[in-house]
Amino acid sequence: MHPDFHYIQSLLDNHHTGISAIYARFSAGIERFVRANSGNTDDARDVFQESLLVITRQARRPGFQLTCPFEAYLFMVCRGRWLNELKRRQRAAVTIAESSGFTDNEDAGALADATLREEARDKLFRRFFDKLSAGCRQIIQLAWTPNTSMEQVSAQLGVSYNYARKRKSECIAQLMEWVRAAPEFASLR
Amino acid sequence: MEELYNRIEDYLDDTLSPADRAAFEAELAADAELAAALEVVREARERLSRQWAGEAADTALHATLRQVGAQHFGASEPAATQTNRPWIVRRWPALAAAAAIAGLLIWLGWPAGNTDARLYAQYKTYPKAGFVTRGGGPDQAELANATAAFNQGRYQDALPVLEQQAAAYPDDLEARFFLALCLIETGRTADGRAQLEQISAAPNAWASDARWQLALSYLKEKDRSRCQELLSGIPPDDAHYEQAQQLLAKLR
Numbered sequence: 001m002h003p004d005f006h007y008i009q010s011l012l013d014n015h016h017t018g019i020s021a022i023y024a025r026f027s028a029g030i031e032r033f034v035r036a037n038s039g040n041t042d043d044a045r046d047v048f049q050e051s052l053l054v055i056t057r058q059a060r061r062p063g064f065q066l067t068c069p070f071e072a073y074l075f076m077v078c079r080g081r082w083l084n085e086l087k088r089r090q091r092a093a094v095t096i097a098e099s100s101g102f103t104d105n106e107d108a109g110a111l112a113d114a115t116l117r118e119e120a121r122d123k124l125f126r127r128f129f130d131k132l133s134a135g136c137r138q139i140i141q142l143a144w145t146p147n148t149s150m151e152q153v154s155a156q157l158g159v160s161y162n163y164a165r166k167r168k169s170e171c172i173a174q175l176m177e178w179v180r181a182a183p184e185f186a187s188l189r
Numbered sequence: 190m191e192e193l194y195n196r197i198e199d200y201l202d203d204t205l206s207p208a209d210r211a212a213f214e215a216e217l218a219a220d221a222e223l224a225a226a227l228e229v230v231r232e233a234r235e236r237l238s239r240q241w242a243g244e245a246a247d248t249a250l251h252a253t254l255r256q257v258g259a260q261h262f263g264a265s266e267p268a269a270t271q272t273n274r275p276w277i278v279r280r281w282p283a284l285a286a287a288a289a290i291a292g293l294l295i296w297l298g299w300p301a302g303n304t305d306a307r308l309y310a311q312y313k314t315y316p317k318a319g320f321v322t323r324g325g326g327p328d329q330a331e332l333a334n335a336t337a338a339f340n341q342g343r344y345q346d347a348l349p350v351l352e353q354q355a356a357a358y359p360d361d362l363e364a365r366f367f368l369a370l371c372l373i374e375t376g377r378t379a380d381g382r383a384q385l386e387q388i389s390a391a392p393n394a395w396a397s398d399a400r401w402q403l404a405l406s407y408l409k410e411k412d413r414s415r416c417q418e419l420l421s422g423i424p425p426d427d428a429h430y431e432q433a434q435q436l437l438a439k440l441r
Contacts (some may be wrong), residue, residue, distance in 0.1 A: 014250045016257070023261040032264060046263035049254045056250060060243055125236045133319025133336070134363060141241060143198075144234050158358070169194040176194070176229055 004070035011056040021025045022052070026071060030078050038086060047085065051077040057122070059114040068107035076105070076112030084116075128178040136171035143168050193223075197230050251423045305411045312436055313405055317341075318347075318367050328359030339367055344374035355384075362388055366399055373406050382406055401429040403441065404436075413440055 010018025023032065026046055034044035058064060066073065109137055142153045154164035179185055199205050200213050217224045318339040320332035325348045335350035350370040354361060365384050371429070372381030382403060389399035404419035417440055422434040 013297050020257050023257050027261045036202040045258050122236050125233050131319045135319030143236050172194045
């Protein structure tokens with residue numbers, strides 16, 4: 001296990017003191033980086049916060065391993081998110097001019113790329129799930145809750161077993177149609 | 190299509206008999222399209238169930254990050270850019286235009302109520318309806334019509350069917366939630382609010398949406414103080430907390 005994993009553990013445990021230590025040690029550098037690249041303090045705070053959330057979600061995936069210093073990983077995730085934000089704001093030419101003392105690290109770059117790609121793919125599925133009707137969302141969420149049978153789902157919804165199966169398959173068909181038709185579905189692989 | 194996804198689900202749920210499972214796996218090996226469909230369903234199940242399972246932990250972590258972040262990042266300052274001119278100078282033309290428009294609006298006596306109406310229009314979004322029959326009450330065709338009516342904004346048309354459904358099944362909180370929205374949309378605001386107050390009184394899947402819509406119903410009537418009071422009561426772990434905080438900031 002990487003010696004910096006304790007930072008990740010603090011995030012996974014929502015450990016206030018450990019998280020304060022992450023902010024104390026790394027926030028000033030990220031703030032300098034964002035401010036040097038067309039952002040302000042509010043932007044830096046948001047990028048830092050969202051990057052820590054994304055890293056935590058990645059760390060919850062089975063098989064996650066920290067393969068580089070936490071600082072380098074955090075910086076590369078913040079950098080990627082800030083680049084995406086600048087693109088979203090439609091800056092004419094998006095370039096990162098200033099790295100504020102952070103050094104490039106190949107492992108960190110690869111881990112950050114994988115993290116941001118997984119986050120984007122999670123969002124793709126979530127976006128189309130949220131677009132479903134409330135009834136569809138309810139039946140899919142119930143059916144995909146671990147250890148829940150369709151008999152339990154139909155009883156919970158107060159509908160017949162056959163109707164619940166039919167409705168679930170229609171809702172999944174709709175979700176699959178939207179997801180597979182999205183341009184990002186292929187590009188985010 | 191319906192049968193395809195039922196078979197995929199049965200396979201992923203491991204509810205097929207050994208013989209049916211072997212036959213399905215043989216089909217998977219021979220049919221690339223079927224195998225691809227299976228993988229997307231498997232991916233959707235994995236991604237979405239992991240997100241749902243992590244929602245409470247995400248909310249708690251988010252609250253900590255906000256709190257700690259506020260201590261470590263200073264007050265908002267203008268962006269550092271390649272030019273050394275002060276921000277106010279670079280933005281002067283836009284500021285001047287904004288000031289002129291604001292001045293004109295004030296001169297015209299722009300009332301706060303217009304702001305409320307604008308914010309209400311900005312924040313009023315309804316979940317998509319999809320009503321399911323429970324056997325008694327309205328049948329599936331009537332509920333399908335009510336679904337279409339609600340989603341198309343024909344609230345008066347959806348109203349009678351939802352009233353029947355809510356009367357037949359008082360525990361159908363989904364029907365009662367959408368009934369409340371129809372009542373508010375058709376001018377029976379007090380009746381709609383009564384429904385939302387009852388739904389939001391106990392923990393359930395619709396309580397969060399009910400609290401949020403209740404607050405918005407007061408904004409619609411330009412009752413800022415009651416709206417602010419209700420928004421302030423939305424707890425940090427609520428799905429509408431971020432929106433509530435944003436709206437509160439705009440109402441101040």
